[in-house]
Amino acid sequence: xxxxxxxxxxxxxxxxxxxxxxxxxxxxxxxxxxxxxxxxxxxxxxxxxxxxxxxxxxxxxxxxxxxxxxxxxxxxxxxxxxxxxxxxxxxxxxxxxxxxxxxxxxxxxxxxxxxxxxxxxxxxxxxxxxxxxxxxxxxxxxxxxxxxxxxxxxxxxxxxxxxxxxxxxxxxxxxxxxxxxxxxxxxxxxxxxxxxxxxxxxxxxxxxxxxxxxxxxxxxxxxxxxxxxxxxxxxxxxxxxxxxxxxxxxxxxxxxxxxxxxxxxxxxxxxxxxxxxxxxxxxxxxxxxx
Amino acid sequence: xxxxxxxxxxxxxxxxxxxxxxxxxxxxxxxxxxxxxxxxxxxxxxxxxxxxxxxxxxxxxxxxxxxxxxxxxxxxxxxxxxxxxxxxxxxxxxxxxxxxxxxxxxxxxxxxxxxxxxxxxxxxxxxxxxxxxxxxxxxxxxxxxxxxxxxxxxxxxxxxxxxxxxxxxxxxxxxxxxxxxxxxxxxxxxxxxxxxxxxxxxxxxxxxxxxxxxxxxxxxxxxxxxxxxxxxxxxxxxxxxxxxxxxxxxxxxxxxxxxxxxxxxxxxxxxxxxxxxxxxxxxxxxxxxxxxxxxxxxxxxxxxxxxxxxxxxxxxxxxxxxxxxxxxxxxxxxxxxxxx
Numbered sequence: 366x367x368x369x370x371x372x373x374x375x376x377x378x379x380x381x382x383x384x385x386x387x388x389x390x391x392x393x394x395x396x397x398x399x400x401x402x403x404x405x406x407x408x409x410x411x412x413x414x415x416x417x418x419x420x421x422x423x424x425x426x427x428x429x430x431x432x433x434x435x436x437x438x439x440x441x442x443x444x445x446x447x448x449x450x451x452x453x454x455x456x457x458x459x460x461x462x463x464x465x466x467x468x469x470x471x472x473x474x475x476x477x478x479x480x481x482x483x484x485x486x487x488x489x490x491x492x493x494x495x496x497x498x499x500x501x502x503x504x505x506x507x508x509x510x511x512x513x514x515x516x517x518x519x520x521x522x523x524x525x526x527x528x529x530x531x532x533x534x535x536x537x538x539x540x541x542x543x544x545x546x547x548x549x550x551x552x553x554x555x556x557x558x559x560x561x562x563x564x565x566x567x568x569x570x571x572x573x574x575x576x577x578x579x580x581x582x583x584x585x586x587x588x589x590x591x592x593x594x595x596x597x598x599x600x601x602x603x604x605x606x607x608x609x610x611x612x613x614x615x616x617x618x619x620x621x622x623x624x625x626x627x628x629x630x631x632x633x634x635x636x637x638x639x640x641x642x643x644x645x646x647x648x649x650x651x652x653x654x655x
Numbered sequence: 656x657x658x659x660x661x662x663x664x665x666x667x668x669x670x671x672x673x674x675x676x677x678x679x680x681x682x683x684x685x686x687x688x689x690x691x692x693x694x695x696x697x698x699x700x701x702x703x704x705x706x707x708x709x710x711x712x713x714x715x716x717x718x719x720x721x722x723x724x725x726x727x728x729x730x731x732x733x734x735x736x737x738x739x740x741x742x743x744x745x746x747x748x749x750x751x752x753x754x755x756x757x758x759x760x761x762x763x764x765x766x767x768x769x770x771x772x773x774x775x776x777x778x779x780x781x782x783x784x785x786x787x788x789x790x791x792x793x794x795x796x797x798x799x800x801x802x803x804x805x806x807x808x809x810x811x812x813x814x815x816x817x818x819x820x821x822x823x824x825x826x827x828x829x830x831x832x833x834x835x836x837x838x839x840x841x842x843x844x845x846x847x848x849x850x851x852x853x854x855x856x857x858x859x860x861x862x863x864x865x866x867x868x869x870x871x872x873x874x875x876x877x878x879x880x881x882x883x884x885x886x887x888x889x890x891x892x893x894x895x896x897x898x899x900x901x902x903x904x905x906x907x908x909x910x911x912x913x914x915x916x917x918x919x920x921x922x923x924x925x926x927x928x929x930x931x932x933x934x935x936x937x938x939x940x941x942x943x944x945x946x947x948x949x950x951x952x953x954x955x956x957x958x959x960x961x962x963x964x965x966x967x968x969x970x971x972x973x974x975x976x977x978x979x980x981x982x983x984x985x986x987x988x989x990x991x992x993x994x995x
Binding site for chain 2: 447635638
């Protein structure tokens with residue numbers, strides 16, 4: 366029981382890390398391989414903030430979010446848009462795939478050079494607090510993280526469905542040409558969408574700080590899971606990302622409970638390959654979302 | 656450039672001067688370089704050139720993006736090494752068995768994955784190599800055969816014994832790998848000029864269009880993958896015999912897979928000389944940076960180099976280094992040979 370609850374809570378966090386990936390794919394049909402690296406950067410930003418000015422981790426969202434958005438906006442504007450423009454007529458832009466894969470490896474090793482290979486953790490006042498319900502121990506920061514991912518998913522969904530900007534983003538995702546004929550500046554929308562996607566990672570980085578160590582390769586832990594989640598939930602689907610996250614969290618937690626942690630990771634990959642073979646468009650039938 | 660679609664080799668054609676001169680230099684290098692560490696680097700350069708050429712069958716000609724190709728090298732290295740340790744079988748035979756097993760694995764994984772497009776295929780190949788690595792790392796014994804998990808396998812030293820694929824001096828390894836490179840290059844050349852090559856390119860560029868013309872794209876992709884997996888496995892065995900130690904995090908890792916793919920792409924995927932050019936420019940860069948920058952912080956310095964170069968190449972030279980190289984080369988050869 367405890368394993369399932371922890372799995373659900375952790376799954377929520379995984380879902381949050383996958384949100385941005387899903388959004389970016391939905392709009393640009395590009396898989397951002399550097400997604401985990403962006404998460405890693407956000408965690409380092411958060412870590413440095415806490416270490417230097419001792420800010421409350423949850424309060425620091427106010428600083429982290431604009432930074433995350435800016436990083437995302439300019440990654441897209443400077444690196445990805447030129448290639449998208451060059452490969453305008455290609456349905457699946459492989460050049461962008463390679464670029465983000467390069468960015469992934471580059472950022473990881475660049476931060477390895479900057480910060481060294483030591484595991485760091487920012488001890489915050491929340492770090493080891495526990496909530497006890499009927500002998501079950503539930504980590505408080507994990508609970509907060511779960512709530513934060515529910516809220517973020519809801520807000521992002523609302524943004525996409527109800528606001529004018531959201532409608533422009535979805536229109537661009539559905540048909541780039543038609544959207545640009547309607548007077549939407551497609552490349553600007555791409556920048557904004559990427560910014561929002563990385564901002565969602567900013568939230569994830571913030572709520573992970575009291576829970577997780579910081580390391581140049583920490584992004585890879587979440588990267589592969591985020592890929593699994595978006596494939597399970599349907600690439601481009603926002604609620605799918607959350608559901609996929611919950612599923613992965615529970616499976617991993619159960620596998621860790623009955624086997625051991627290293628095999629749990631292998632089980633995730635097996636599910637991933639199976640999901641790809643059986644139904645690459647997602648398990649929950651959200652394909653028509655965009 | 657002259658049309659040469661029939662594949663005749665015309666030695667007077669300036670297209671062939673540079674490769675022939677390069678080949679001559681490659682043959683003579685061991686006569687000049689006597690330092691063991693430099694010979695080791697030369698062997699590694701050729702080894703990487705072979706890997707990128709093998710990758711190029713799938714990643715270049717077939718137009719998909721395999722990001723987990725080290726898996727096949729890992730299969731080859733482990734099969735031949737296990738056969739050698741447990742049954743005393745010479746790796747010369749073991750590598751062929753490893754190659755066949757690797758092809759079977761490739762078919763097993765290729766049949767479902769080739770239905771996937773672009774990013775999905777890349778993701779599946781990453782998941783596959785990671786899964787294989789994790790399973791190997793967590794297996795100590797299987798059917799009574801010791802695999803040793805993450806600690807890896809040490810290949811018993813037998814001294815200089817060509818029959819067991821172990822040599823006392825690097826020069827032997829050098830000529831073995833040079834011969835392998837020529838063989839793989841020759842097969843690449845033949846495939847590029849054959850029907851298979853055209854089918855692959857057609858299927859890679861416009862799968863639906865090619866299929867509507869009656870080309871069984873998946874079948875040809877599987878053939879390309881099989882050839883690729885076979886050579887990857889043989890190269891895995893070669894590495895095991897060269898270093899005499901294999902472990903999952905090295906020979907079947909994601910980072911080796913990325914190195915291979917990056918080199919081939921930086922050089923120019925889908926071309927004959929591109930992957931070789933990629934290996935010959937990037938491996939020395941990596942080795943030099945490793946020589947001068949040491950310490951745990953700089954462990955990933957070569958990957959950082961590759962990845963920053965690949966970002967620049969994707970932005971400014973989408974066809975890879977070979978495109979720029981060819982332009983310069985033909986500019987000079989045309990000037991030189993116009994009058995004669």
